[in-house]
Amino acid sequence: MEREYVDAVIVGGGPAGIAAAMTLAKAGKEVVLIERGDFPGSKNVFGGAIYAQPTAEIFPEFWKDAPVERCNTEHRYALLGENDGTVIGYRNEEHLKEGHYNSFSELRPKWDRWCAEQAEAAGAYIVPETLVTELIQEDGKFIGVKTEEEEFYARVTIVAEGVNSVLTKKAGLHKEWESENVALGVKEVIKLPEKVIQDRFNLTDDSGVIYTIIGGPMKGSVGLGYIYTNKDSVVVGLGISLQDLQRNQMKPYEVLNLLKEHPIIKPLIKDGELLEYSAHLIPEGGYKAMPKLYENGLIIAGDAAMLVNNVHWEGTNLAMMSGKYAAETAIEALEKEDYSENMLSLYRKKLENSFVLKDLKSYKNVMGFIEKNSSAVMDFYPSKINEFFDNFITVDSIPKAQKYKNFISDIMKQRPIPKIILDFIKFAKLGGGILLK
Ligand SMILES: Cc1cc2nc3c(=O)[nH]c(=O)nc-3n(C[C@H](O)[C@H](O)[C@H](O)COP(=O)(O)OP(=O)(O)OC[C@H]3O[C@@H](n4cnc5c(N)ncnc54)[C@H](O)[C@@H]3O)c2cc1C
Numbered sequence: 001m002e003r004e005y006v007d008a009v010i011v012g013g014g015p016a017g018i019a020a021a022m023t024l025a026k027a028g029k030e031v032v033l034i035e036r037g038d039f040p041g042s043k044n045v046f047g048g049a050i051y052a053q054p055t056a057e058i059f060p061e062f063w064k065d066a067p068v069e070r071c072n073t074e075h076r077y078a079l080l081g082e083n084d085g086t087v088i089g090y091r092n093e094e095h096l097k098e099g100h101y102n103s104f105s106e107l108r109p110k111w112d113r114w115c116a117e118q119a120e121a122a123g124a125y126i127v128p129e130t131l132v133t134e135l136i137q138e139d140g141k142f143i144g145v146k147t148e149e150e151e152f153y154a155r156v157t158i159v160a161e162g163v164n165s166v167l168t169k170k171a172g173l174h175k176e177w178e179s180e181n182v183a184l185g186v187k188e189v190i191k192l193p194e195k196v197i198q199d200r201f202n203l204t205d206d207s208g209v210i211y212t213i214i215g216g217p218m219k220g221s222v223g224l225g226y227i228y229t230n231k232d233s234v235v236v237g238l239g240i241s242l243q244d245l246q247r248n249q250m251k252p253y254e255v256l257n258l259l260k261e262h263p264i265i266k267p268l269i270k271d272g273e274l275l276e277y278s279a280h281l282i283p284e285g286g287y288k289a290m291p292k293l294y295e296n297g298l299i300i301a302g303d304a305a306m307l308v309n310n311v312h313w314e315g316t317n318l319a320m321m322s323g324k325y326a327a328e329t330a331i332e333a334l335e336k337e338d339y340s341e342n343m344l345s346l347y348r349k350k351l352e353n354s355f356v357l358k359d360l361k362s363y364k365n366v367m368g369f370i371e372k373n374s375s376a377v378m379d380f381y382p383s384k385i386n387e388f389f390d391n392f393i394t395v396d397s398i399p400k401a402q403k404y405k406n407f408i409s410d411i412m413k414q415r416p417i418p419k420i421i422l423d424f425i426k427f428a429k430l431g432g433g434i435l436l437k
Pocket residue numbers: 011012013014015016017034035036037040041043044045046047048049050051130131132133160161162163166167185186187237238239280281282301302303304307308313314315316317319
């Protein structure tokens with residue numbers, strides 16, 4: 001029987017896969033997207049915020065119809081000690097105005113489903129509840145995918161299967177991720193009345209806040225906590241490097257429970273009802289750990305390609321842009337009827353010319369730096385900031401000059417001056433590395 005080829009088959013209905021499907025469908029190409037979940041988004045986990053500008057490149061003015069929760073106008077950074085903490089924040093109500101939106105909180109099952117519906121309306125054919133079991137290879141080329149029931153042949157195959165990357169590993173395109181290149185994220189969605197969220201977080205009807213949390217029960221580990229506000233729920237979670245979880249014998253849900261009990265966090269979620277608990281891997285190896293991004297007939301996008309900037313909690317935007325570039329490359333390949341590795345290398349060039357690989361390249365040493373200096377970056381300095389503020393605000397009979405001297409001499413007892421100078425040189429070099437890339 002003669003094989004029927006579609007223009008493109010896409011594995012995975014997350015942000016990368018859907019952006020690719022939308023771009024191909026809008027260009028009039030025949031595209032099939034296969035998703036193992038009951039519907040795109042049903043299995044997907046994230047914090048989270050989606051970012052307005054890159055998302056609007058795929059779904060213009062999405063905020064008018066999409067199921068967004070709150071428009072984030074504030075970002076707070078909480079440096080937690082054992083029982084204390086310093087919280088600093090930046091707020092700008094301009095971000096509530098169209099044209100100035102920065103990010104929106106949203107719930108992935110609703111959001112991914114809405115995005116998939118837009119792709120479907122543009123002409124993409126979405127196949128849910130179907131697991132792709134294998135990539136089909138023939139004569140050194142990738143020519144489609146096998147599911148449990150059938151085979152789909154395609155001129156270009158786009159793999160957007162997320163971080164687990166079962167298919168690309170099985171096809172020998174890369175090895176198992178190293179544990180230092182993956183973090184484990186756990187999170188809870190906690191229901192609270194809308195009015196309570198607004199009062200507790202000092203929000204208006206539509207505005208939202210994001211917390212990035214350092215220290216506390218994660219002290220010394222390479223990991224960050226977070227809080228996102230939805231309309232009538234709050235998300236509390238954290239991501240810790242797998243290597244540190246193994247090394248420090250920590251169980252992520254125990255760390256999350258401790259975080260929820262911390263005096264800075266506890267009042268924010270008091271009397272909330274647990275709606276959902278989930279865990280998911282986060283790729284964090286960045287530029288140095290990326291697999292090869294294309295082969296004959298094949299392109300890898302999103303988390304499957306390690307495209308996450310986890311210092312900024314950016315993943316969906318990189319996934320969507322990589323899906324878009326994968327689709328644009330496929331469109332050019334279809335026009336030239338050339339699906340070779342050489343032709344598809346255009347995908348990498350598009351990523352290199354965009355913020356996606358420019359950012360990952362400039363941040364390529366950040367994770368290594370944090371890993372090597374985790375006790376200083378994630379524990380020592382944050383705890384000193386808390387101690388400083390404790391001294392600064394405490395009113396007692398000790399003269400101020402004496403307090404500052406005690407504070408400085410305590411620091412020097414715990415970390416000798418040459419080490420502190422070295423830390424600052426390393427910080428400066430890292431900053432220089434980011435700026436000069
Ligand atoms: C806890 C956590 C918090 C995060 N917070 C944020 C945030 O606030 N902002 C942000 O921008 N990013 C955040 N991220 C990162 C972001 O979620 C990811 O970068 C993004 O979802 C990657 O999109 P993707 O399409 O590549 O993969 P995914 O979203 O993982 O989608 C992959 C899809 O492929 C499907 N699939 C997999 N294998 C198969 C198969 N064999 N057959 C068929 N279907 C398959 C899956 O079911 C899934 O739908 C967070 C991640 C985590 C884990």
